[in-house]
Amino acid sequence: MVVARRMLLLFALLFWQGGFLFYAGVVVPVAADVFGSHLQQAWVTRVVTNYLNLGGGAALLVWAWDLAASRAGRLAWLLWLVLFGLLVGLVALHVALDAHLDPNLGHVEDRPRFYALHRWYLMASGLQWLAATVLLGVTVAAWRRADRAGAATSR
16 A cells, blocks of 8 residues: 555656646747747646646645655645645636636737736746655655664564
């Protein structure tokens, strides 16, 4: 069960954070090139980020299960709470950004406000990636301690 739980967490993180990195590093620039502008590419991002956020919610649920099962320390739970808060903030920012997009006319309303919100979205996304990376390191260290403790008690 331990291995299955850890694998599930790793797959959830690969989808969420790996998807984020692939999307930011490959899909956004390629789509902007194919469609001719970042504004046109935004119509793809508008939909895709919903899936990334949903994947993040699922990953955080699995991560909470793992942290509880592995009796993670305060730092792990604090980082998890930071990730949860950032995800909630990103969802709220996405809703605010979406309100500035007019899909019928294909343009952005109140561009200065949209781009200000978008900068916050990008910063929060980067911070989320950093926090997830740190929590993954903390999680792997906790797994190692748990495995060593289990090996010591089985001798």
